[in-house]
Amino acid sequence: MEENTKIPAIRFAGFSEAWEQRKLGEIAEIRRGLTYKPDDVKTSGIRVLRSSNINEEYFETYKDDVFVDEVAINIPYVKNGDIIITSANGSSRLVGKHAIIKNIPDNSMVHGGFMLVASTNEPEFLNSSMSSPWYAKFINIYVAGGNGAIGNLSKSDLDNQEILVPSVVEQQKIGAYFRNLDHLITLHQRKYEKLTNVKKSMLEKMFPKNGSNVPEIRFKGFTEAWEQRKLGEVADIVGGGTPSTSISEFWDGDIDWYAPAEIADQIYLTSSQRKITEQGYNHSSAKMLPAGTVLFTSRAGIGKTAILSRKGCTNQGFQSIIPHKDKLDSYFVFSRAEELKQYGETVGAGSTFVEVSGKQMANMELMMPKTMAEQKIIGKYFTNLDNLITLHQRKLEKLKNIKKSMLEKMSV
Numbered sequence: 001m002e003e004n005t006k007i008p009a010i011r012f013a014g015f016s017e018a019w020e021q022r023k024l025g026e027i028a029e030i031r032r033g034l035t036y037k038p039d040d041v042k043t044s045g046i047r048v049l050r051s052s053n054i055n056e057e058y059f060e061t062y063k064d065d066v067f068v069d070e071v072a073i074n075i076p077y078v079k080n081g082d083i084i085i086t087s088a089n090g091s092s093r094l095v096g097k098h099a100i101i102k103n104i105p106d107n108s109m110v111h112g113g114f115m116l117v118a119s120t121n122e123p124e125f126l127n128s129s130m131s132s133p134w135y136a137k138f139i140n141i142y143v144a145g146g147n148g149a150i151g152n153l154s155k156s157d158l159d160n161q162e163i164l165v166p167s168v169v170e171q172q173k174i175g176a177y178f179r180n181l182d183h184l185i186t187l188h189q190r191k192y193e194k195l196t197n198v199k200k201s202m203l204e205k206m207f208p209k210n211g212s213n214v215p216e217i218r219f220k221g222f223t224e225a226w227e228q229r230k231l232g233e234v235a236d237i238v239g240g241g242t243p244s245t246s247i248s249e250f251w252d253g254d255i256d257w258y259a260p261a262e263i264a265d266q267i268y269l270t271s272s273q274r275k276i277t278e279q280g281y282n283h284s285s286a287k288m289l290p291a292g293t294v295l296f297t298s299r300a301g302i303g304k305t306a307i308l309s310r311k312g313c314t315n316q317g318f319q320s321i322i323p324h325k326d327k328l329d330s331y332f333v334f335s336r337a338e339e340l341k342q343y344g345e346t347v348g349a350g351s352t353f354v355e356v357s358g359k360q361m362a363n364m365e366l367m368m369p370k371t372m373a374e375q376k377i378i379g380k381y382f383t384n385l386d387n388l389i390t391l392h393q394r395k396l397e398k399l400k401n402i403k404k405s406m407l408e409k410m411s412v
Contacts, residue, residue: 080103164411199389219377234324240317241315258314
């Protein structure tokens with residue numbers, strides 16, 4: 001191996017020596033887990049770690065984990081700092097995933113039969129190294145599976161895998177860097193999950209449940225019972241269309257034209273991937289939709305929603321909701337996306353694919369406040385909550401991208 005290939009692209013100051021090639025089994029002790037008999041399983045006792053205890057490279061425990069009687073244990077307990085690794089799974093893509101075990105009591109857990117554990121003096125470095133490209137290549141080459149077979153990672157293959165390692169001091173520096181980065185990622189992940197749980201709870205409590213005409217939680221000053229209205233009474237339901245794709249003059253204009261594939265996790269749409277010309281618009285069944293329209297996919301994946309931030313049109317895969325002024329707030333109905341989706345999937349029909357019509361959507365019944373003021377304040381609440389969720393989601397994605405980039409640049 002060339003000497004310059006043993007040096008990472010980015011290093012901490014003060015380190016210049018080439019990394020040393022070692023076998024993984026020389027820097028870590030790798031141990032197989034144990035499969036237990038059904039009679040050994042108890043409602044409490046010693047927790048048996050499985051693949052499910054690794055959540056995106058982070059160690060987690062759950063209430064529904066498997067426990068066994070202590071008398072059945074005849075392998076060493078896992079300890080803090082051990083790296084748990086999935087060695088076999090019905091899904092090959094899960095084989096090889098790993099995490100550092102943290103914050104567990106002594107002698108409280110063992111690893112199961114489809115798991116491996118690696119014990120090493122510098123677990124933070126090894127765990128981060130196992131998230132870098134060399135490990136992904138190793139897994140792709142050595143893990144068998146597919147066509148219904150169980151993917152399997154052998155202890156001997158892992159022991160004999162060659163890995164480049166720096167001095168212990170540099171290992172510690174690298175390990176500390178990724179430990180701190182993982183801590184930041186975990187903090188934002190928890191904030192994001194907490195906010196999404198808050199939203200889920202408030203969606204249940206701020207809209208009346210079946211059979212009720214008042215929500216469990218309301219803003220101060222609102223006491224009137226909600227009323228049941230058909231969606232078509234408070235909004236226009238508008239379909240779309242597609243200009244001929246064989247006429248070039250119809251395309252590459254400046255009119256936004258959306259397709260269902262463009263509707264993902266974003267809330268507001270500002271620009272479409274493809275645009276049509278005025279001529280294309282006039283020669284199709286597409287309809288111009290004003291800003292504030294809630295797009296609703298009506299076929300081949302019913303129920304994806306987004307709000308237009310400026311006027312535009314769609315193809316025929318939508319039944320879009322144009323709220324009537326002073327009757328329906330855009331964000332209020334957008335916050336009912338799950339109800340819209342469930343209704344569309346229930347009433348949709350089609351021999352080739354499930355599709356819901358504009359007439360069917362117009363007949364959907366929704367409980368709503370009698371006043372726009374209450375709609376708007378509910379819409380504003382969920383706007384602010386969604387903005388917070390999006391903020392933490394973006395921070396989380398940014399940190400994960402930083403980690404991915406640094407793993408590539410700080411390893412060899």
